[in-house]
Amino acid sequence: MRKSQKTNLDRSTSDTSALAVQNASSATGRRFSPLATAKLKQNLSWSTWAPAVITFVIAAALWQVTAIANPYVIPTIDQVWLSLINDADTYWKNMLVTGLEVLVGASSGIIAGFILAIIMAEFQIMERAIMPLVVVVMVTPIVAIAPALVVAFGFGMTPKFIVTALVVFFPMLVNSLAGLRDVDDRTLDVMKTLHASRWEIFRDLRFTGSMPYVFAGLRIALPLAIVGAAVAEFVAAGQQAGLGSLVTIAAAQANLPxxxxxxxLLCLMGVILISMLALVRKRVLWWSDGAAVGR
Amino acid sequence: MDTAQPHAGVHIENVSKSFGPDGARTLVLNHVSLSIKMGEFVSVIGPSGCGKSTLLKAVAGLLPVDSGTVMVDGMTVAAATKNKMIGLVPQSPALLPWRTVLDNVRLPMTVNPKANANRNLRDPQEILESFGLGAALDKYPGQLSGGMQQRVAIARAFVFDPSVLLMDEPFSALDEMNRDQQRLGLLDFWQSNRKAVMFVTHSVPEAIMLSDRIVVMGAHPGHIAEIIDVPLPRPRTIDVYATDEFRDLEGHVRSTLREVMGQKSA
Known part of the structure; x- marks a missing residue:
């Protein structure tokens, strides 16, 4: 959602004020340009980071006050911190389990979603054939599917991989499909007058051209992957627990810290994933930022 | 390519094209016939909706026609695109933003490589240098000005030695100063690489400056109203704008355009 708005914005600026933007960007290099340095300076400046930090500090203070007033509702921050320090080993082990679920599940969901998007983009009949089924599966609540998968695959890692892959799959499919379809018509015209084959159009235009959408999909899909892994663990703790199981077990025992x-820690995993994604995106999609697209 | 070939160039004969659902079709091109000889520069000008872009798309093989024939060097458009005989310069540069300037110009060589045999492929680097882009080879399109991007797009259309160049208002997004510079640059290059050119434009001075003939089209439905010869000597320079011949031609083209527009409102 957020990304599609951004894409529209990019396009409208590059359409209406293409010249101004291009002139501005022509003065800047790709990396280490004066503009980039200026931007870095801006990022480091007080006015950029302070507002968010202040919000966090206020939120933490409110939390702490509430926790002290209601000791049976939420724990204080220092209690949580102590628990993390004292049982670091247990948390680390459980985090690795959940991390593995996210890693395996998300990568298979991402790859499957992208490949199916390619097939659907190239053969419209495949979209007509498969999309309704995909939608039916996707509107089925994942929380309802998870217990059924445990019956089918037991308490091991398999149902967790499947649930995680399933929640990732849909946003990847939909975004990739949109990206593969949304290529510049005029560039496509140039390719067609050269009698480019479908493979050549995919290789030279659609694949890389779809990446802004693919990354928008990843931004939605990666946090969802953590949701998927946690939900799968809720319904099937199994011998290898994971952070999701830890949450349910501790909550049942009213162990708030x-x-x-x-x-x-689940939250931290999400933050790490999103930050890594932002870094990769910057390296891969440098050409799509700042309205540098040749539309 | 062999210039002595009788069929060389573009031959449009009796082409009609309409759009829309059955029962409510709008005729966009009505029995249009036009020939562009090898090495001839022909501009197509006319009010919006006269079908000039549709005509260009038909020649590029991007739109099928309802009736009539379009031939390029004696071949159907389909066969011509298969042999990579048509170079297209669209309205926007349409470059791949993730490829360097040099790799963008290399694109036509790597696409449909079967058609590369027996042709005079140009060196992409050399052609870019002759377009004044020697310093920009390793830059990305986003780092170039609009005018430079459009020159890259023109280089991309010339590089694989097509017989016919189709340009769809390539300079329309540029400011006037830049446009003049690009026109002269194109003219300069074309002078030593004579292709059959079909150049769609909105600008009367641009059409006169560049062309051997100007095709004035009228709208509703799209048809050719008049074909005006431009006998100005070549090579042309910026001084052409100040000559009496230029001004007479400009008056002629403008009055034809006025007639065409008047027809529409009458």
Whole structure:
């Protein structure tokens, strides 16, 4: 959602004020340009990071006050912190389990979603044939599917991989499909007058051209992958627990610090994933930022 | 390519094209016939909706025609594109933003490589240098000005030695100063690489400056109203704008355009 808005914005600026933008960007290099340095300076400046930090500090203070007033509702931050320090080993092990689920599940969901998007983009009949089924599967609540998968595949890692892959699959498919379809018509015209084959059009135009959408899909899909892994663990703790299981078990025992420490770690995993994605995106999609697209 | 070939160039005969659903079709091209000889520069000008872009797309093989024939060097358009005989310069540069300037110009060589045999492929680097882009080879399109991007697009259309160049208002997004510079650059290059050129434009001075003949089209439905010869000597320079011949031609083209527009409102 957020990304599609951004793409529209990019396009409208490059359409209406193409010259101004291009002139501006022509003065800047790709990396280490004066503009980039200026931007870095801006990022490091007080006014950029301070507002967010202040919000976090206020939120933490409110949390702490509430926790002290209601000791049976939420734990204080220091209790959570102590639990994390004291049982670092347990948390680390469980985090690795959940991390593995996210890694395997998300990568298979991403790859499957992208490949199916390619097939659907190239053969419209495949979209007509498969899309309704995909939609039916996707509107089925994942929380409802998870227990059924446990019956089918047991308490091992398999149902967790499947649930995680399933939640990732849909946003990847839809975004990649949109990206593969949304190529510049005029560039496509040039390719067609050269009698480019479908493979050549895919190789030279569609594949890389779809990447802004693919990354938008990843931004939605990666946090969802953590949701998928956690949900799968809720319904099937199994011998290898994971942070999701830790949450349910600790909550059942009304062990607030452990519950919230596990939640915090799930949150941390999401933050790490999104940050890594942003870094990769910057390297891969440098050409799509700043309206540098030759439309 | 053999210039002595009787069929060389573009031959459009009796082409009609309409759009829309059955029962509510709008005729966009009505029995249009036009020939562009090898090495001839022909501009097509006319009000919006006269079908000039449709005509160009038909020659490029991007739109099928309802009736009539379009031949390029004696071949159907389909066969001509298969042999990579048509170079297209669209309205926007349409470059791949993730490829360097040099790799963008290499694109036509790597696409449909079967058609590369027996042709005089140009060196992409050399052609870019002759377009004044020697310093920009390793830059990306986003780092270039609009005018430079359009020159890259023109280089991309010339590089694989097509017989016919189709240009769809390539300079329309540029400011006037830049446009003049690009026109002269194109003229300069074309002078030593004479292709059959079909150049769609909105600008009367541009049409006169560049062309051997100007095709004035009228709208509703699209048809050719008049074909005006431009006997100005070549090579042409910026001084052409100040000559009496230029001004007379400009008056002629403008009055034809006025007639065409008047027909529409009458």
């Amino acid at each position: 452990v519950t919230w420490a596990s939640i915090a």
